[in-house]
Amino acid sequence: MKSLINRLTEQFKVSLEKQTKSDLCFIRVNKDDAEQLIRHCRDHESYTHLSFLTAIDRIEDNKFTLTYLLHNYQSHQSLGVHVELDRENPVMHSLHRLWGQMATYQRELKEIYGIEFPGSPRLNDEFFLEGWDQIPPMRKEFSTVEFCEERFPIREGRQSTDAKQTMKVEIYPGRGE
């Protein structure tokens, strides 16, 4: 994987973020270079498979991190491409021309994080929420507990216990840790 990173750094402005396993590493690239880099990996480095596209909400840094995970079926190595977006105005170039299924991932991210992908087909269609009238539910400022209490009445008498304490004290007393 080292040689791949070296080859990529020669051509693109990328930085190695971390190598978690011998066959998996993550690189960071800027938003405007991402399409070129991913297209290059797909066409010239045999990373022909898109495993997934997902987003991480880093509310403390005021950033969204998009993760494109690519897979190479010849060497069985995976390459994660991280792209950072501004949280206030999250817009990313649509990559649906690279893989057909990318449009579906982008539709999902639009619905649950509110990230815009201009030009992506059927982007504003409902994905799995029907008639959602709040801020996108996976954003961290959206409080699910408050929303639930307000929208869904809960039956009286429900008890919650701390799972860690219960395991320690009641289920496995004197064992573990």
Added chain:
Amino acid sequence: MKNEDNTFANNGLLPEEMDLFCNARPVPYEPYSIEVVEKFFNWMRANSLWIMAFGTGCGAIELNPLMTSRFDANRYGIQVRPTPRQSSVFVIGGYSSVKTLKRIIRSYEQMQGPKFVLALGICTINGGMYWDSYNTIKRLDHYIPVDVYITGCMPRPEALLSGFFELKRKIKAGECDGANRYVKNLDWYKDNQKRVIKKWDMPDYNW
């Protein structure tokens, strides 16, 4: 929600769809006035439970072993019908998201009375492990009337069978009038349903 002549407004429908759907309100049906006849039919209903084949959650997986050689629910008169028109028991299989709830209501209203609801799993009682989920309802009985609850996550097929026996006992005793309860308190149920289902693009009552 209501017009002056006590019919539904069907606000969720497009103008061109209005004519396609009925807007009359359902009326409650009283049992037969002769007690023996009603008891006779209740015995029939208890011994011919036709389940609606609609797996509404993870609990639907428990229905499949019920029909196999090991548990053989067929011998108790339980069989699966693939259409809501012909079925009399609706087994809610565990959690139901808001999107599923809409389909549950549509199917439930299309079933012909007397109809019974068997709520499977803790999620139908108070949300269970989905108690803080943004798209899962917490109390099923706010949206449709429930006759028998089976708790557990997941309940075993034996628990499901014992739930069916409890349902049979209640039907024979004439305690299962969920369809009438639904019709009598229809405005309350519709209010609850519309508070949760924001995209209401179906008639107010699915005849």
Added chain:
Amino acid sequence: MEYWITKIAYYLLTVSIVMVYGLLLSAVIAKTMARVQGRVGIPLYQPFIDIMKNFGNRTAISHGIMFYLGPVFRLAGGLGTLAFIPVIYGSEMFSNFHFAGDILLVMYFIFFGQLGMALGAGEGGHPYSAIGIARGLAQMTSYEVPFALAVIAVVVQYDTASISQIVAAQQGGFMNWTVFTNPFAVAAAMLAFLGMTGYAPFDVVMAPNEIPIGPATEFHSSYLSLMQINRAIFAGAKLVLFMNLFFGGAGNLIELVAKTWAIYMIPVIVGVAFPRFRVEQSVRFFLKIPTLIGVLAIFYVQYIVLK
């Protein structure tokens, strides 16, 4: 006048016996299959409970006049088929309204119910109903060909279009049965019978996992119980018809039960042994080998049996 009252009373008796017999037959088959699979299975009275429960449902919605008439036409098809078939040979009580050309009327009645059902299910508006009806009519027109050829062969052979005379011609030992005097006609008719009963491999109308209930998707409550009753009567009528035409009829009730039971086991055994055909396979099947056998049966009658 008195003659007709007695006739109608006898006919109603026949209908009830055939209905109970048809329902028991389906229950016994279900029970047998359950035992083969290592299950206990339904109690024998389960079909009766199901019918009564559907009848006792408190609500029944309608989609229009034809929706009401669909099950009624279906039941009329079943009752009409039975009305012109002498159930027991030589018995005044079970001879029904037979007359000189009754076989033609019976053939018409077999298909009448399906047509009425097509109108009713069409008004129900469910897409599965329409698909099921289209499949049913396509399959019906194809299995009618070998069946009609077989009936023509039998009619030519005995030189009569009356069922009771066909039965009379087969009396006097089992070697006189059509199944032994004209095996080709019986082969063609039994293959058509597989399609008529709708068991696998020809269950394209009710195809489970595809269009689960088929034409009856929208029917419920009393409509459904009418259709269940009709299914029993219709199955019984068809069994009796085949027994009369090809297996020498029955002289008493016990013979009737034994013979119809044996005939019924043929589609059941074929059904458990074969998977379902696709629609076009099913339709083409009847137009190939069974039709050829049917044509052969007519030649056989013309040039060998009648010389």
